[in-house]
Amino acid sequence: MSGGPHSVLSVGATLGEGPVWVARDAALWFVDIKGPRIHRFDPALNIAQSWTAPGQVGWILPSDDGVFAVGLQSGVHRFDPADASFTLLHAPEAHLPGNRLNDATVAPDGAIWFGSMDDAEEASSGHFHRLHRGICTETGLPPVSITNGPALSPDGTILYHTDTLGKRIWRTDVTGDGSVANTRLFTRIEDDAGYPDGPTIDAEGCLWTGLFGGWAVRRYDPAGRLMREIRFPVANITKIAFGGNDLTVAYATTARKGLDLTALTQQPLAGDLFAFDPGVAGLPGHIATT
Template identity: 45%
Template sequence: MTLKYHNPECVLDVRATLGEGPVWIGSESALYFVDILGKKVHRFVPDTAEHKSWDAPARVGFMLPVEDGKFLAGLADGLHIFDPHTGEFAPHAQIEPEHPGNRLNDGCVDGLGRLWFGTMDDGEENETGSIYRVIHKRDGLEITKHDEGYVVSNGPAVSPNGDVLYVCDSGEQKVYAFDLDKAGNLSNERLFAQFSDGYPDGVVTDSEGNVWCGTWGGGRVSRFRPDGTPLPSIEMPATNVTKIAFGGDDLKTVFVTTARKGLDAETLAKEPQAGSIFAFRTDVAGNPQHAFRLEK
């Protein structure tokens, strides 16, 4: 697969309704991602074009690797364990039963093996979403709520040295930054970026600490330096750009998930591959995908 610098091309014509949550698993040279509304989990091996998918029992917002080779999946009602060898989902922890209209949305694992994820109002109207941290203990999961008041929380992402957490408030077109200490506490919330064209969706950081943000309704990947200074955006052949993952042997291949949700027939005629996976090369490597740590 030969890709050009910042010139995206479709590498998997999957046309997901709401493609999201790409993660690169280096040991498999494979990209995992989800179709939230399609209730699907996908695995794609770029070198061989091998593509496999599994049905999920509900809307699945993210899939993140666990140290034992399985995945933590964020479904509508909470955390599940997904085993790619069997294709089975096992309930693990219920989240927010007091908000039946909420679902889990996006997540990440930091360098210490802690899971960060957000919830959102599935109707995208009420400020019932929150940001959580999850740590595995021998006697179960330690689940801590850290922030609330989101309609649609997105991201989150952690800086390479682990001292900043980025979170999107998508409907408000804002990206926030928090200081993150070694104990997993958040402080000093501040506005990192304000969007005016499109809505910030999934965010990740590269090895230099730059922030890359899928831009829903904006047709681009937006980029910022660690101090919030904008970098040139990368235009995409799809209006709804959701998230990126750095992959390949050198972590300089950028894979981009997109969505067909909300696009009218005229737009879809112009963007027939909306919802597919696009890729391009870049000059700064991403960060390795961390796995959720299991306390021994």
């Protein structure tokens, strides 16, 4: 693939999020949180499918039972595309009905790291959790209003987690037993550059982040230095995922959320799935052990 960001699937997502390349399926999966919809895109055949979720859906990840784990507002569910069924596995925040799950990743050991947020985007009630082999624990990281990520370094020893409204991305050490320590600032997004959304790590250990309201995605080196910015024809870029057989195509989800009629007229591709050449490969995805 060559060239800058271009729309590859017109879905008009209100809040597209959570792209993940599923190698066993040779397809990109992503969600529209507010849809609420789950989408599958096969780029080789240029075919798309979608399923309605029973509530706001923040992410979808392949699991070791051959189907998927998904983060709904009510908790982590098992999702089987064959019959469109959802089965509750864990409800880590049943005591916080105003929260919803927002973003997630799978670690090399199969653990799902995921965050929550205040659906009203006001209270600092968003937490990060870790789910592994049936045990779900709260990480103890400081709560924020909107969590994004987390993302993990290639060896799984560094956790990158985002405070979206605070415009900060943090890095935290992960120990062998899955606990966290030594949180420090990775980077802060400057004023007028949008808000850091979902982070993704490439094969060189660099971090990519979508910029909601920033018209761009950015790449930072492991020390937090800005390396590259890629501009988009839409304002709200939420997250990227590396896909294709060699993981050298970057797919980006976008959103129509918060755009008025004038903005939508100026951004007719808002909410579409985009693709571009990132100039670097991504990391092979891991399978979740729920």
